[in-house]
Amino acid sequence: MRVSFQLNGRPCTLDLDPIRRLIDVLREDLDLTGTKEGCGEGECGACTVLMDGLPVNSCLVPACQLEGVSILTIEAVADDPRRRRLLESFVEEGAVQCGFCSPGMVLSAMSLLDRCPDPALEDVRRALAGNICRCTGYERIFRAIDRSKGRAP
Amino acid sequence: MMPCHSPRTVSEAAALLRERPTVIAGGTDLMVAIHQKAIAPASLLDVTRLTEARGIRVDTALDIGAAETFAAIASHPLVLSHAPALAAAASSVGSEQIRSRATIGGNLVTASPSGDSIPPLLALDATTVIAGPGGLRELPLAGFIVGYRLTALDPTEILLRIRIPITSRFQSFAKVGPRRAVACSKVSLAGCAGLSASRFSSVRLAAGAVAPTVILLEETAAVLLHNEPTPDLAERAAAAAEREARPIDDVRSTAQYRRHVLGRLVSRFVRSAR
Numbered sequence: 536m537r538v539s540f541q542l543n544g545r546p547c548t549l550d551l552d553p554i555r556r557l558i559d560v561l562r563e564d565l566d567l568t569g570t571k572e573g574c575g576e577g578e579c580g581a582c583t584v585l586m587d588g589l590p591v592n593s594c595l596v597p598a599c600q601l602e603g604v605s606i607l608t609i610e611a612v613a614d615d616p617r618r619r620r621l622l623e624s625f626v627e628e629g630a631v632q633c634g635f636c637s638p639g640m641v642l643s644a645m646s647l648l649d650r651c652p653d654p655a656l657e658d659v660r661r662a663l664a665g666n667i668c669r670c671t672g673y674e675r676i677f678r679a680i681d682r683s684k685g686r687a688p
Numbered sequence: 689m690m691p692c693h694s695p696r697t698v699s700e701a702a703a704l705l706r707e708r709p710t711v712i713a714g715g716t717d718l719m720v721a722i723h724q725k726a727i728a729p730a731s732l733l734d735v736t737r738l739t740e741a742r743g744i745r746v747d748t749a750l751d752i753g754a755a756e757t758f759a760a761i762a763s764h765p766l767v768l769s770h771a772p773a774l775a776a777a778a779s780s781v782g783s784e785q786i787r788s789r790a791t792i793g794g795n796l797v798t799a800s801p802s803g804d805s806i807p808p809l810l811a812l813d814a815t816t817v818i819a820g821p822g823g824l825r826e827l828p829l830a831g832f833i834v835g836y837r838l839t840a841l842d843p844t845e846i847l848l849r850i851r852i853p854i855t856s857r858f859q860s861f862a863k864v865g866p867r868r869a870v871a872c873s874k875v876s877l878a879g880c881a882g883l884s885a886s887r888f889s890s891v892r893l894a895a896g897a898v899a900p901t902v903i904l905l906e907e908t909a910a911v912l913l914h915n916e917p918t919p920d921l922a923e924r925a926a927a928a929a930e931r932e933a934r935p936i937d938d939v940r941s942t943a944q945y946r947r948h949v950l951g952r953l954v955s956r957f958v959r960s961a962r
Contacts, residue, residue, distance in 0.1 A: 536692055553692030553732055554722060576720045578870050580785055589759065589788040595719040596789070597712065599692040599734055643784060664869030665783020 540601045543611035553599035557591075558582045560598060561608060569609035569638050573667070580666035583639035584608050590646045590665070609638035612645065621645055624683035625676070632670030639666045644680045653684055692732040698740050698819045698848065701733065705844045706821070709733040713755055714789035716782070717798055733846075740819070741793065741848050746770065749815075750852040754793025758805070759784070761792055771852050773808040773859035773878050780804055780863055783870045793847045799833045799901065800872075806833070806902040807878035808861050810894035814852045820845035836900040857882040857890065858961050862953050866940075873897050874941040877953040881912070881961050888912045888961070893954065898933035898946050907932045908954060922958035926951035 539548040542565070551560060561567040561584070570593055573581035577592040584593045585607040612618045621641055624630075631637050640663060647654055647662035654662070659680050660673075668676065693709070695701040710729035712718050713736055721727045735741055741755035750770045752761065761767050762779035781787050781795075781804045795805045796816065806829075814829045821844050829850075834840050841847060859880040865871035876896035882889040891909040896902045908928040915921050935946035 536689065552689050554690060554729070556719065556723065575723055577716055577782070577786055580783065583785055586788065590785045591788050592716075592785045594723070595715050597715055597719060597732075599694065599712075599732060600715070600736060602694070646784070661869075662784055665785045 536599060538598055538601045540603060541605040543607060543614070549598075551598035551601075553597060555598040557584070557593040557596035557598065557601065557606070560601075561593060567608050567610055571635050571638060573635065578665075578667070579636075580639045580643065580663075581636050583642045583666060585642055585646055588646060588649065590643045592665075607642070609641060612641055618645060621648070621680070621683045624679040628675045628679035628682055630671060630675040630679035636666055636668040636670075640668065640676055644676075644683075648680070648684070654680075656681070690729065690731055692734060694734040694737040696737055696739055698738065701735065701738060701846060702819060702821055702844075704733055705846065707731060708843045711735055711797075711846060713791040713794040714757060716786050716790040717794065735793070735846060736791070738846075738848075741846075746854070749854060752792060752850045752852070754796070754847045754849055755791050756793075758782075758787040758790050758792065758795075762787065770854055771808065771812060771859070773811060773861040773880065774805065774852070776861040777804045777808045777863075777876075777878065780861075780868075786870070792850060796829070796832065796850070797839055797841060797847055799835075799837050799839050801836065801899060801901055802873045802876065802897040803902065804863065804873065804876065804896070807876050807894040807896045808859070809850065809852065810902055810904060811859065811878040811880040811892045812852050812855065813880075813892060814850050816847055817849040817851060818845050819848040824848065826851075830904065833901050855880065855882075860957055860960060862956065863896070864949050864953070872940060875935075875946050875949045875953065877950065877957060879957045879961075881957075883917070883961060886916050887914055888917065889914075893929070893957070895929070895933060895950055895953075897940075898935040898950055900934075903933075905929050905932050905954070912958065917958050917961045919959065922955040925958050926955040929954040 571581040573579035582593040709731040742753040758778040758781045861878045863873040863876035893905040911928045930947045930951045935943040
């Protein structure tokens with residue numbers, strides 16, 4: 536089926552199997568490999584992208600539900616100078632070790648900061664509860680998000 | 689390529705349902721099952737664009753579209769004011785990512801004994817509105833879920849809306865799992881109670897993950913009725929709930945643990961009722 540949606544701010548029209556997973560469309564059809572697949576069951580959050588501004592597990596989104604939506608992936612974060620500050624904070628705080636969870640962590644954090652520019656630690660913990668990291672113990676990730684708050688324009 | 693339809697109206701959906709497609713809403717359960725090849729749909733019916741399955745409003749009841757997401761329900765002012773137990777359950781589902789997509793209708797149709805929205809809806813005596821070839825019909829939630837992951841829905845029908853009676857009675861929701869997010873509940877409890885002259889004048893308690901379906905704790909409610917919510921009564925109700933539950937040992941927990949925790953949740957409910 537033919538689906539048209541916004542991908543990282545640009546219109547995108549594709550002919551897709553309705554049941555094809557968004558993560559496969561991104562990684563295999565569009566070569567956007569910044570989005571990672573961890574569990575494939577919606578539990579780890581590694582494949583998180585933003586759909587109409589809200590974090591979703593791209594492994595659970597079928598192509599048939601992409602019509603008319605807006606998708607934002609980690610690739611667009613690096614393109615945007617304002618959002619890039621969040622990435623820089625992750626680097627400066629050492630919030631990245633193996634890096635597999637980082638795209639999802641950044642997008643979940645970005646969605647939170649877009650809706651709530653000055654979140655309390657408890658809000659950050661709750662917003663990231665669906666993103667599993669097996670390296671950092673989360674503390675550096677929380678610090679990175681806290682650090683980026685003061686730098687938002 | 690498999691056929692997929694996203695009808696905008698119930699009449700379009702009803703016509704498509706004659707072909708018995710696999711119905712998809714938020715896809716948070718279904719997409720996993722499809723990817724793991726547990727099911728192989730021949731065709732899909734996407735209900736998320738169905739106007740009549742969207743929206744949260746109040747008329748004579750709090751009326752929630754089956755395709756509304758838990759993110760929308762958890763933060764909606766009408767849900768927060770009229771059904772705080774449901775708002776609490778909605779905000780406890782999965783993670784941000786799951787709540788952005790998972791729908792209340794999907795949770796009811798999946799009919800898992802650990803479905804988070806079911807205990808509050810059962811405690812609040814919700815009614816389901818079902819659309820099918822013959823039009824609309826209403827069914828109390830207690831009759832909608834008929835067994836383990838089993839509903840009274842015919843394959844040619846879809847769940848359209850959920851109606852919750854307006855009440856000013858005390859209500860609460862609690863769940864216990866291995867962690868606070870992205871974990872199936874080992875035990876959950878929702879309660880709705882009226883108090884008059886410091887005594888329980890009405891009680892509905894619904895417990896999740898302690899039987900093949902979410903169950904109403906009727907014997908426990910009978911222990912509470914007409915009595916004052918004292919610490920002693922809280923313990924008697926807890927003991928009644930432990931007797932009334934029918935939990936099993938499984939990968940998530942033991943029956944003994946579930947019984948014990950259910951008793952504690954019931955005790956906490958009684959002590960907090962006001």
